[in-house]
Amino acid sequence: MALVVQKYGGSSVGDARSVKRVAKRIAEAKRAGNDVVVVVSAMGDTTDELLDLAQQITPLPPQRELDILLTAGERISMSLLAMAITNLGVKAKSYTGQQAGLITDAVHGRARIVDVVPHRIRETLNKGQVAIVAGFQGVTQATNDVTTLGRGGSDTTAVALAAGLGADVCEIYTDVDGVFTADPRIVPAARKIEQVSYEEMLELAACGAKVLALRSVEYARRYGVPVHVRSSFSAHDGTRVVAAEKKENAMEAPIISGVAHDRSESKITVIGVPDVPGMAARIFEVVAGAGANIDMIVQNVSAAATGLTDISFTLPDGDGPATMAALTAVQGELGFDSLQFDDQIGKLSLVGAGMKSHPGVSARLFGALRDAGINIEMISTSEIRISVVTRADSLDDAVRAVHTAFELDGVDGEAVVYAGTGR
Amino acid sequence: MALVVQKYGGSSVGDARSVKRVAKRIAEAKRAGNDVVVVVSAMGDTTDELLDLAQQITPLPPQRELDILLTAGERISMSLLAMAITNLGVKAKSYTGQQAGLITDAVHGRARIVDVVPHRIRETLNKGQVAIVAGFQGVTQATNDVTTLGRGGSDTTAVALAAGLGADVCEIYTDVDGVFTADPRIVPAARKIEQVSYEEMLELAACGAKVLALRSVEYARRYGVPVHVRSSFSAHDGTRVVAAEKKENAMEAPIISGVAHDRSESKITVIGVPDVPGMAARIFEVVAGAGANIDMIVQNVSAAATGLTDISFTLPDGDGPATMAALTAVQGELGFDSLQFDDQIGKLSLVGAGMKSHPGVSARLFGALRDAGINIEMISTSEIRISVVTRADSLDDAVRAVHTAFELDGVDGEAVVYAGTGR
Structure with a gap:
């Protein structure tokens, strides 16, 4: 019992x-x-x-x-x-x-x-x-x-x-059969993941996979609670979220767990920032003061001729207006040229514990995007994740290209089962 | 304050x-x-x-x-x-x-x-x-x-x-301006009551006036809470429910507070009941066992030739089916002839603390109904209330006739104010 x-x-x-x-x-x-x-x-x-x-x-x-x-x-x-x-x-x-x-x-x-x-x-x-x-x-x-x-x-x-x-x-x-290698609405060949570690699930949840709330995964990892994500519309086994060392066939686990995507972020670019020490710290103090949770940050190499640089960062769409207002208010003090707000970006994240020990993952990712003609605007990485920002309208193509490049598409004889809206 | x-x-x-x-x-x-x-x-x-x-x-x-x-x-x-x-x-x-x-x-x-x-x-x-x-x-x-x-x-x-x-x-x-001398939807000339005693309000609430829940009036009386029933749609004073001795101008208070009516009861008649001691007790044991709250009871004079009588009682419509079923189950044991169920009755109640000390109230009530051509099927009384059962389709006429007979209709120069649906 x-x-x-x-x-x-x-x-x-x-x-x-x-x-x-x-x-x-x-x-x-x-x-x-x-x-x-x-x-x-x-x-x-x-x-x-x-x-x-x-x-x-x-x-x-x-x-x-x-x-x-x-x-x-x-x-x-x-x-x-x-x-x-x-x-x-x-x-x-x-x-x-x-x-x-x-x-x-x-x-x-x-x-x-x-x-x-x-x-x-x-x-x-x-x-x-x-x-x-x-x-x-x-x-x-x-x-x-x-x-x-x-x-x-x-x-x-x-x-x-x-x-x-x-x-x-x-x-x-x-209302779906579990966690998938990508959103089945975008990648019809996406496969259900049988097992995933807490760490991989954390990255997937943080990067847009909506099937499990991020905090619940953190809680499950801290207390070692075995989680089973499954469909209420079928009797199929779903995805088991477990400690990495408990994953069955851990030795043979695939390098990559899945491709997550997220369309809920915007990008703010601060243009013509004087390249002096402490300037980035001051900018992000202002951003934090506006209550924004920033995600990725990129600072361009300073142009030697002008001594000016650009700083871009991403944040949830909803935090955009307050952050723009806060930055505008300090434009005189900080002396930057202008601000750009861009809510037409998309983020693709490749997640997999296996990438830690497999070189060439990022090369293969960038190659797949290049072959699909998709431009990369920003990059960030963790030990088990690589995220890139693209134009929002290229995101679906990007997800499909990467899913295929890492051989995640469903193979012959392997049923691709999902139900409902595929959320 | x-x-x-x-x-x-x-x-x-x-x-x-x-x-x-x-x-x-x-x-x-x-x-x-x-x-x-x-x-x-x-x-x-x-x-x-x-x-x-x-x-x-x-x-x-x-x-x-x-x-x-x-x-x-x-x-x-x-x-x-x-x-x-x-x-x-x-x-x-x-x-x-x-x-x-x-x-x-x-x-x-x-x-x-x-x-x-x-x-x-x-x-x-x-x-x-x-x-x-x-x-x-x-x-x-x-x-x-x-x-x-x-x-x-x-x-x-x-x-x-x-x-x-x-x-x-x-x-x-x-959604109405207070407690009225009758339901304004039935009696357009009904007037708002300025003050009413807890006891009168209890009788009105028990007899169909829906503006205050019966239990709340009982509670208010027990703890002496002054209650003011008024409209949320106007700033007019409404009806104050107070202890009888605190009523202003108590000496000049009208004999009658108002006319309540109730269409939510049904009548069950047990026909051909052997007129032997204990029979009524046994019938109402069965009724109570079915969970019914009975209201009025009438027993006919026994016909000498047959030794049989009829017993009628009223109860909330919703209690009818279970009560009929319970009585049917004991028909053999009790030996009565048959059962009648009638949900086409109406109850009129005349309420007023003044009637205690004024003779002739019931005579005037019955006279008003007779003049209006309305048949009375059952009667019950308390110290400050007289209730009669009529056909449901005569009830509105009955209420109007009684309201007029007791001079409750709005008089010249007295505004009749009510709002909303007049519930």
Whole structure:
């Protein structure tokens, strides 16, 4: 008998019919002899609808109130799911984040879990019942206030509960069959990855693969929680995220896990920056002060004739306006010529633990892009990742070219299985 | 400076625009120097929509889960209202029933308040902020489970908080201008009642006047909470519900407060009942066992020739099928001839503390109905109420005839003010 934590996303519980389908799956897991804890997101687009409602009231809602508002969505889905499971003859009880003991700090809107005290969940399991827990939400210990964990927070709830309960596996159910070597909407020959290490999954999630929230992977790595990403629409095995040393056939693992892409970043270029010590530090102080999370940075070699250089960096689209405003405000002080804002960029990331020990990976990447006629604007690397920035409208071609160049395309006789929208 | 508890119903916060309108009103009360606590219901038809969703999952949802589901509605309205008030420059915080200290028993779906521990509400007031509290919901002390107080529960939340905080007044905002001498949709000449005693309001609420939930009136009477029923769409004074001895001009108070009506009951007649001791007791044991709340009872004089009698009683429409089934099951045992079910009845109730000391009230009532050609099927009385059952399709005529006979129609120069649907 295993202790299984299952997480179902909003697309798996979009309407009453889907809720019943998921309930059937949970009841089967329970009847198969497992202890089952279920974490559930809000139904379909509920969270976005609630956000819309808040925007109709005020452009800047207080975060504390926004958190209370948004958690209504999980309250609805979790109680409906408990009803549906009970209706199948399996006892189930639903619990809010507070009732499930998910204690967070008080940073509303993106609270971090500081403790998991799942007494009531254990009691429920001990009675032979299924426990349903609201994803995405917690409570502050000092003030008993409702918090949310931010987008993708339900994945984090599931992994944190799995860690707190010592679960055998944390199953993340989604509308695709697992993690793919690339987005199947762009690369029809993309293959499902059977196993991936925490580190590779971290890079993939950070670089645009949306199937698992980045924070949940960090949490899973820290506590060694085995994660299984799979489809709620099929019975196929999905992708197992495990410690690198536990990967089966680690010796024969492919060099490259997959190609991620991201269209959600913009590029800001500061043109004609005086090339004096401390100037870059000053620029990025201003950028940090505007609250932007910068990703890649490139500084051109200074032109000897002018003593001026250009500095480019990428950041999430949403951080663009505030950052441009902050930089404009210090133009006189810093003495640069002008600013350029470019939201038509795309980022391609090649991820694989194998590239550490295989020379020539970047050469092959750049060669593939050259052969496809795609210009590289920026480059950054980590031990197990190479990212390049291209024009947004070349990104799909770039992903396909790289996927093929690293022999990731599905081979004869290997089924390429994916479902839903391929997100 | 007064401490005011204001309650806004679902029709007052039906959409974002209404929420903003109500927020303005609350901000004004606060700026006028009052301490303000606001109890809010779910927006518009939210509760019914959530019930529909549950029905799509299972015909018999577990009550505990249904309570969690339904309380999502107030979570949405209270947070939006707090946002809207904050947006007007007045600080406001919203609290769930649990956070506001509304402790109930564990009878899900119709929990009773056992204690009110509003520490956080007091703290919020002490900081000069407005406290918004979710109506209709509480929490069990032992298990920290979410409960609901049943339909009309938000009125009860407001009165209970007003009692717990020692508020100067509990203002119940609705979509009509107050309590009327009759439903203005039926009697256009109906007048707003300026003052009414707890006892009269109890009879009116019990007999079909929907403007205040019966339980909230009971609670207000027990704790002596002054209640002011008024419109959220106007600034007019509404109806004040007070202790009988505090009514202004008590000596000159009219004999009759108003005419209530109710179309939500059915009549069951047990025909040919052997007229032997204990038979009525046995019948009503069976009825009680079916869970029905019976209202009026009439037993005919036994026909000497046959030794048989008929027994009729009224009960809420919804209790009809189960009660008919329970009685049918014991027909052989009890030996009655047959059962009749009639959901085409209406009940008219004349309420007024003055009728205690004024003879001839019932004679005038019956005379008015006779003159209007309306047949009376059943009669019941209390010290301050007379109720009669008529055909459902005669009920409107009956209400108008009685309203006129007791000189309740608006007189020359007296404005008849009502708003909204006149519910």
